[in-house]
Amino acid sequence: MISRRLPCTFAALICAAGASLAQDTAAQRAAQLQAAVDTALPTKGFSIWTSAKGDLDGDGIADLAAVVVNLSGEGPREERLLVLAGTPGGGYTPLSVSGQFCEANKGYNLEITATSLLVQGVWRAESSGMDSFTMQFRYNPKLRDFELIGREDLAENYDARSSYRASVNYLAKVAIYTRIAGKKRKDLKAPLKQPAVLRLRGFNCGDESPMDPLVYINEDFTVRR
Numbered sequence: 001m002i003s004r005r006l007p008c009t010f011a012a013l014i015c016a017a018g019a020s021l022a023q024d025t026a027a028q029r030a031a032q033l034q035a036a037v038d039t040a041l042p043t044k045g046f047s048i049w050t051s052a053k054g055d056l057d058g059d060g061i062a063d064l065a066a067v068v069v070n071l072s073g074e075g076p077r078e079e080r081l082l083v084l085a086g087t088p089g090g091g092y093t094p095l096s097v098s099g100q101f102c103e104a105n106k107g108y109n110l111e112i113t114a115t116s117l118l119v120q121g122v123w124r125a126e127s128s129g130m131d132s133f134t135m136q137f138r139y140n141p142k143l144r145d146f147e148l149i150g151r152e153d154l155a156e157n158y159d160a161r162s163s164y165r166a167s168v169n170y171l172a173k174v175a176i177y178t179r180i181a182g183k184k185r186k187d188l189k190a191p192l193k194q195p196a197v198l199r200l201r202g203f204n205c206g207d208e209s210p211m212d213p214l215v216y217i218n219e220d221f222t223v224r225r
Helices: 002-040 205-211
Strands: 047-054 063-070 078-086 092-097 107-113 116-126 129-140 145-157 162-169 174-181 184-191
Touching: 002 047, 002 063, 002 078, 002 092, 063 092, 063 107, 063 116, 092 145
Parallel strands: 047 107
Antiparallel strands: 047 063, 063 078, 078 092, 107 116, 116 129, 129 145, 145 162, 162 174, 174 184
């Protein structure tokens, strides 16, 4: 009986040791990640809300993009869009961080495609419809920073089968507006007159609005300028 129990006991010890090692490794990685967040934002108190991994700077090492929040103070939450560059040892170092970000009420979805970071923020999500925006930041190796190259705002009304979309291409300096109601549709193209593409470092959502053209398609499909 003893000889039969020994392999089971030994296997259990191996499994327990493996689980403990995995927990220690996960804890170490979490500590490394939080240390990188604290380095980028030395005021402390920021924690990761949502994140995505991918090689954004093209060096072959996975980086991490995250929306981080600080809920420790009074009033509106502090919110930043942060990119941490991966290091060969498995850690992270700050690459770029925004100023106060967009305060999406419902949350964010992050996606990394090649050297582009797509940030979707949801302001409203209900059974009757959704309001959201998506920003595209692209890494510029000369600046060692990200540039805002595109944005899309979308308002959808499911009950009325209608939507309004504003798509802005900051590189081409053009915006396309689309209103749809049932089978009716109207598109409008308008030029942008902004001086330069906005960078992620220090980026504030409030700084972007003056760059948008003062054009809008009303619900009756008339154009307001």
